[in-house]
Amino acid sequence: MFFWKRAKGEQPKTRDLDRLSTSLETNLKWLRSNLFADDDTIVYRRFKTKEPTRQCVLIHANNMTKHEFLSDYIVRPLMISSLPRELHGQRLIQHITEQVIQSDGATVFSSYEKLAEGVVAGAGAVLVEGCNLGISVDAQGWEKRSVTEPQTESVVRGPRQGFTEDLGVNVSLVRRKILSPELKVRMMDVGLQTRTKVAIMYVEGIAPKELVDEVFQRIERIETDAILESGYIEEFIRDSPNCPFPTIGHTERPDRVAGKILEGRVAVLVDGTPFALTMPFLFVEAFQANEDYFHHWMVASFHRTLRYISFFLTTSTPGLYLALVTHHPQLIPMSLSISIAAARKNVPFPAMVEVIAMGLVFEILREGGVRLPKPVGQAISIVGAIVLGEAAVGASLVSAPMIIVVGVTGVAGFVVSKLNDTAVLIRILLVFTSAVLGLYGFLFGIMGIMVQLASMESFGIPYLSSLTSLTIQGSKDTVIRLPWWRMVLRPRHLAPKNRERLHRQSRSKTK
Amino acid sequence: MKKDLARVFFLCAVTLLTTGCWDYTEIELRDFVVGAGVDAVEPKVIVITEMAKSTGTGQEAEFRPVVLTTEARSLTSGAHNLANPSGMEIFWAHAQVFLVSEEVAQGGMLTILEPIIRARDLRSTMYLLVAKDCTVEEVFKSKPPLLTGVSQHLTSIIRLSAISADFVPQQLWQFTGDLAAPGISATLPAVELVHEGGNLMPVVRGAAVFKLDRMIGWLSKEETQILALLKGESEGGFFVMDTEIKGNTTAITYEFRGSQLKTKPIVDGERVEMKVSLSLQLGVAGTRGADVDFSDPAVVRGVEEQVARYFTRRIRDFLRLIQEDYNSDILGFGRLLWRREPATWRKIESDWDAVFRGLPVDVEVDCRIAFTGFRAQPIKMRN
Numbered sequence: 023m024f025f026w027k028r029a030k031g032e033q034p035k036t037r038d039l040d041r042l043s044t045s046l047e048t049n050l051k052w053l054r055s056n057l058f059a060d061d062d063t064i065v066y067r068r069f070k071t072k073e074p075t076r077q078c079v080l081i082h083a084n085n086m087t088k089h090e091f092l093s094d095y096i097v098r099p100l101m102i103s104s105l106p107r108e109l110h111g112q113r114l115i116q117h118i119t120e121q122v123i124q125s126d127g128a129t130v131f132s133s134y135e136k137l138a139e140g141v142v143a144g145a146g147a148v149l150v151e152g153c154n155l156g157i158s159v160d161a162q163g164w165e166k167r168s169v170t171e172p173q174t175e176s177v178v179r180g181p182r183q184g185f186t187e188d189l190g191v192n193v194s195l196v197r198r199k200i201l202s203p204e205l206k207v208r209m210m211d212v213g214l215q216t217r218t219k220v221a222i223m224y225v226e227g228i229a230p231k232e233l234v235d236e237v238f239q240r241i242e243r244i245e246t247d248a249i250l251e252s253g254y255i256e257e258f259i260r261d262s263p264n265c266p267f268p269t270i271g272h273t274e275r276p277d278r279v280a281g282k283i284l285e286g287r288v289a290v291l292v293d294g295t296p297f298a299l300t301m302p303f304l305f306v307e308a309f310q311a312n313e314d315y316f317h318h319w320m321v322a323s324f325h326r327t328l329r330y331i332s333f334f335l336t337t338s339t340p341g342l343y344l345a346l347v348t349h350h351p352q353l354i355p356m357s358l359s360i361s362i363a364a365a366r367k368n369v370p371f372p373a374m375v376e377v378i379a380m381g382l383v384f385e386i387l388r389e390g391g392v393r394l395p396k397p398v399g400q401a402i403s404i405v406g407a408i409v410l411g412e413a414a415v416g417a418s419l420v421s422a423p424m425i426i427v428v429g430v431t432g433v434a435g436f437v438v439s440k441l442n443d444t445a446v447l448i449r450i451l452l453v454f455t456s457a458v459l460g461l462y463g464f465l466f467g468i469m470g471i472m473v474q475l476a477s478m479e480s481f482g483i484p485y486l487s488s489l490t491s492l493t494i495q496g497s498k499d500t501v502i503r504l505p506w507w508r509m510v511l512r513p514r515h516l517a518p519k520n521r522e523r524l525h526r527q528s529r530s531k532t533k
Numbered sequence: 534m535k536k537d538l539a540r541v542f543f544l545c546a547v548t549l550l551t552t553g554c555w556d557y558t559e560i561e562l563r564d565f566v567v568g569a570g571v572d573a574v575e576p577k578v579i580v581i582t583e584m585a586k587s588t589g590t591g592q593e594a595e596f597r598p599v600v601l602t603t604e605a606r607s608l609t610s611g612a613h614n615l616a617n618p619s620g621m622e623i624f625w626a627h628a629q630v631f632l633v634s635e636e637v638a639q640g641g642m643l644t645i646l647e648p649i650i651r652a653r654d655l656r657s658t659m660y661l662l663v664a665k666d667c668t669v670e671e672v673f674k675s676k677p678p679l680l681t682g683v684s685q686h687l688t689s690i691i692r693l694s695a696i697s698a699d700f701v702p703q704q705l706w707q708f709t710g711d712l713a714a715p716g717i718s719a720t721l722p723a724v725e726l727v728h729e730g731g732n733l734m735p736v737v738r739g740a741a742v743f744k745l746d747r748m749i750g751w752l753s754k755e756e757t758q759i760l761a762l763l764k765g766e767s768e769g770g771f772f773v774m775d776t777e778i779k780g781n782t783t784a785i786t787y788e789f790r791g792s793q794l795k796t797k798p799i800v801d802g803e804r805v806e807m808k809v810s811l812s813l814q815l816g817v818a819g820t821r822g823a824d825v826d827f828s829d830p831a832v833v834r835g836v837e838e839q840v841a842r843y844f845t846r847r848i849r850d851f852l853r854l855i856q857e858d859y860n861s862d863i864l865g866f867g868r869l870l871w872r873r874e875p876a877t878w879r880k881i882e883s884d885w886d887a888v889f890r891g892l893p894v895d896v897e898v899d900c901r902i903a904f905t906g907f908r909a910q911p912i913k914m915r916n
Contacts, residue, residue, distance in 0.1 A: 264537065347560045352626030352654070356567065356585075359560065359627065360596060364587035366561040373559060460556065470544055 040133050046077050046151040053081070057138050064141065069097060072104040077151035081137070086144035088163030095124040096146055096159055115155045118148070127160030143217075166191065172274035172296065174439075179316045184274045189219050189293035192276070196223060196289070199280035204228075210241060218249040219293040223279070228286045228517050233481055237288045237301065252292040252299050259301075262478045262485075266444045269480040271303035278312050286517030302480035302516070306489050306500050308440040309333070314503050323502035330501055332437035336445045339431045340377045341452030341464050343423070348373050349460025368418040374457040376420050380428045381453070383410060385446060388432070483515045564621040567598070568684025569612075570632030570669035571645050577604045580611035581632075581670050583684050584619065598682035600673045608648045625654045629688045631705070632662050632669045632724065638741060638748035646709060646746075657706040660691050663741040665723040665751065672724055676732040683735055687724065690737045696769035698761045698789065699738040699754050712746055716867020716878070716885060719743040720760065723751065744861045752854075759851040762811065762844075763864050765794045771818055776839055778832055783823040787840065788816040790903050798870050799895075800877045805888065807866055809848070810897040815840065816904035820911070828909040833902050840900040848896050862889050 043049050050066060058064045067080040078100055082092060099122045109117050119128050131137055132155050137147050144162035169191065172184030185192045193207055204227055210220045220241065224234050240259035249255060252272060261269045273279060274296045279289045282300040290299040309329045314322040347366075351359045369376065387406035391399040414420045431449065435442045448471060455463035478485035488500055498504040499513070511521045565585045572579040580603050585596045601618050605611035615623050633645060649655050664672050677686035691702045700722035711719035723739040740752040740760060752760060761767035769789055776785045791814040799806045817827060827833055855861055867885050871878040881888050 264534070348557050351560055351563065351565075351624060352656075356565065356627040356629070360565055360585050360587060363561045363563065363565070364596075366559070367587065369561075374557075457557070466544075 040135065042132055042134065042137070042149070042154045042156060044152055044154045046079060046149055049149055050079060052134070053137075057134055058141075067092075067097065069101055071100055072102060074104065074107045076105055079149045080146055081141055081149070082146040082161065083141050083144065086142075086164055087146055087161040091125075091161045091163065092146050092159075096148060096161075099124055100148070111153055112155060114150065115153055115157060118150070119157055123148070123157065123159060125159045125161070129158050131156050131158055139217075169195065175274050175278075175312075177311075177313050177316075180313055181275070181277050183276055185276060185291075185296035185298060187294050187296060189221055189291055192291050192296070192298065193221050193223070195276035196279050196283075196291075199276055200225065200284065205283075208238075210238075212241060212244055212255065213247060213249040214245070215247040216249055220249070220255070221291040223283055223289045223291065224287075225283050228284065228512070228520050229288055230286065230516075230518060233286075233302070234288055236481060237290065241290070249292065251295045252290065252297045255290060255292060256299055261480050265474060265478060266447050267305070267475065267478065267485070268308065268440065268444070269301075269303055269478065269485065271300040271307055271440075272297045273300065274298075275312060281312065281315070285512055286520075302483045304480060304483065304488060305475060305486050308438065309501075310499075315506075319503050319505045323504075326501055326503060329438050332434035333441060333445065335434035336431050336438065336442075337448040338452060338464070338468075339427050339434070340381060340449055341456040341467070342461075343427045344373055344377050344453060345456035345460045345464050348457065353461075362421070362423050365421040365423055369421050370418070371420075373424075374453075376424050377427070377453055377457075378450075380420055380424055381431070381449065384428050384432050487515050488513060558622055562621055563624040564619045566623060566625050566628045567682060568630040568632070568673070568687070569625075569628055570630075570634075570664070570673065571608065571637050572634045572669045574637055574640055574644055577606065578608050578611050579604050579670075580608060580615070581673050582612075582615055582623075583673050583682060584623075585682065596681055598684075600670070602670060608645060609652070625652065626656060628655060628659055628684075630660045630662060630684050630691075632664055632672060634664050634669050635666075635741075635748065638663050638721070638743075640747070642708075642743070642746040642748075643712075646705070649705065650709060657704065657709075659705045660688065661703050661705055661708050661721050662687065662724045662737065663721045663748065665725045665739065665741070667724075667726045671726060671733070672735050675726055675735050677734055678729055678732070687735060687737060691722075694766075698758045698767040698770035700757055701740060701761050701764060701766055714865075714868055715882065716862060716869070716871050717865035718745075718861040718863045720752070720863050721748075722757075742855070742859050742861050742863055744859070749861060750859050755847075756851055756854065759847055760863065762792060763794065763796075763809065763848070763851075765792070767792060774840065774843055776836055778823075778825050778835060781823070783820055783825060785820050785823075785825070785836075786818040788818045788904075790814045790816045796864075796866070796869055798866070798873055798877075800874050805870070805874075805877060805881065805892065807869075807892060807894045808897070809894060810899070811844065811848070812899045812901070813840070813844065814901050814903040817902060817906060822912065824911045824913075826910050827902065827905040837900045837902055841898040844898045844900070845896050848898070852894050852896070856890055856892065856894075860886055860890050866892065 043052075053064075054066075063084040065080075065082055065084050067082075069078055069080070070076065071078065080092060080097060100118070103122050105114060105117065105122075115130055119130060129140075131140070131147075136158065137156055140158035141147050144160075144164065145158045146161045148157045148159065150156075166188045167186045169183050169186055171182040175184070183195060185195065197205060197207070202225070204225050206224055206226050208222045210222065211217045212220050222234070222237060222241070237259070241255065244255065244258045246254070246258070256270045256272065257263065259270070271282070273282075279291075279298050279300060283289050287300050287302065290301070292298070309326055311325070314326060317325075346354050347359075347362060351363075354362070366373070371379070383406075387402060387410075391402045391406075394402065411425050415422050415425060435445055438445065448467075451471075452464055452467045455467035457463075459466065475486055476484075488497065498509050507524065510524045512523045514521065566582050567585050568583040570581045572581060582601050584599045584601065586599045588595050588597050601615055603611045603614040603618075605614055612623065612625070631649070633642065637645060649659075650657070673683050675683060677683060679686075691700075694700065694702045701720060703719070703721050708719050708721065711717050720740045720742055722737050723741055724735050724737055725739070726733045727736050728734075738754045738757070740757045741748045742750045742752060758767070758770065758772070767789060768791070771786055771788050773784050773786050775782050777783075793812040795808075795810045797808045797810075799808055825832060827836075855863055862885070866889065867878070867882075870881075
């Protein structure tokens, strides 16, 4: 195919073949032998107009177009119309575009490259005998998944809409939430081969212009041949690419995207995936759920607090257990330390090996269960819970307290699903530092992580900002969430110029 | 990237090189000492330890107290010798009680306490006790009826001190503090063995009186009640007093429901005097069914006056005991002078023992019946 050849370095003989010929047969021959050679999905539909008869061809890719549309609005009007004999070339094409073809999207092209671009993207291309121009008519039509509730971000209360794989549908889902002309959607093509459509969405006047420009520039700089998922883009444009903490958010939910861009963020939607990117992404966002904003603020604050505690538990429990048991038994209540000693009595491995081995087994079980079909996945978890846990304790391979530690670690990890994979790495780091130096090492590890987090940025905004904020207004949507009528201003870093979110009039009404 | 690697390497190097506490020991390879004591110092130190050994694993695990005794030139070496019979690393940080025999207490506590305070893994919150009329080894080998282990038994009794005025608990840091502070002498609670169902069982009651670090005598359970009251550490407990109401004498049980203590030095030129005012709130716990009507204000007033007189007498007796017989300032009158009247204290400090012996103490007790239980009137039987 055309792109293949270019990618391989075989440039087409541009000078004489890049432009369409006036001869329809020459054009078709060239298309069949070069541009669309060995591609059986390309349909060449020949037909004639009324007197004075002119040969026409409709070229389109099978299953990428709406067949009825092509027949009703392109082929039929052309067949039943008679094109004036005196019209030729550009004027003829103009006449067809303006008076014959009944479609809202029609562009005139003059090169093979444009023809191919349109056809592979689902347009119908019309060539007419005697013209070195063609018409590309938008007729995209392919199978789409319907809008359903996303699997990864289900809610108890809240909209049940999720993005699909179709960019147009996704953009419309967000647009329907923000019915304002300030919402801007700008399209780009990324990927030399895939030509993936990317939509950049933001609200003008709230999102700082520098941020929008920065996102544009970063995406423009991407030079790769394929973008198959938004994760590709995320990895190309993110800050601190070597740190496992996410600096770009992703979501499957239009309401989330709408909420983020209304705070001054920029969203990037990618064709072919239901996952949209939002940036900048701060540490606190990993602990926020959209449901927080639908529930009573006290309930929401409690849930947020739970998430922070869970994050601490999932990262620190094995490390703390190891530090206390092997280095500082005096910090465990006496009866507990004696019962841990009793439980570990016949275990042949050191506590450190036990912690690492059980952590590994847990991660294997999780990884095994995630990508399996649901019924098999359940079998894995049963095997994991009953056979490995119960039998391992029974066989004195691990101690019972260790099973509790692994259980707490695992369950707490699922509470903070956005940081779950990051938490695994932190956990391993803390286990090693604690095993070597006890609590001293544990704190050393925590300090190292804090230094790293504090030095990170996401699109120019400090990663820990608002969590470390000392102002009341800055802390209103962090560990706690205050009611909406208290959140008068938008986050300071995100929307520095247009901060007022609650208008004075409504503010006084709420009081 | 190179910079990051260098940073990680630097962190690891700092972590590993600048510390000297590599203390990784598997928990099951440790033996937990839960209580210890010393029976003799000369010619050799006899160290008794109670350890919690576990038998069985997992859910069937049980704790069995094991008492080990060693003899050595010093307390520290004796403690180290325990590793041999135990076969494990001895872990001291969970020790909760430390007992000394009467003989050791009379010989001076400092020889024993100095290495304990110096040791890094013993806690200063350990409770100190003196074994009365028995050896420490006998205490540790006695059989508490319900709990496993003597140390656990003693600790749970001591935790009850808030509702029992039979003893005044002392932790290691309090005792050593009293040794160093000016104008106060220390006391320690006493452990006795009593017969209980064919076994000997340890009980905590009474107190040992110290002068500096040497023990000089005992206080009985009743005297210790007064000690607790005058130290302001009594919050509960009961006492029975023969009370005269309308010509009849009845033994009524009273309950301590609170007390306020004010001790004040009065200096008038060369003359030093202490003023102790104690205000008691009592509850009536029982009258043995006698016909006493507490809804009658006159009865209540009469009872209050009698209790006040009763305590005034007991406090005077107690003061005579510690001033004249023991001549040991366990109530800290000297410390009070040092705090409130430093100029006077500096003058009499060197001669405090003699001053304390003849120190006039003005005792004033005020009593109030605050609560009579769920009844104020007597239960009347039909004729």
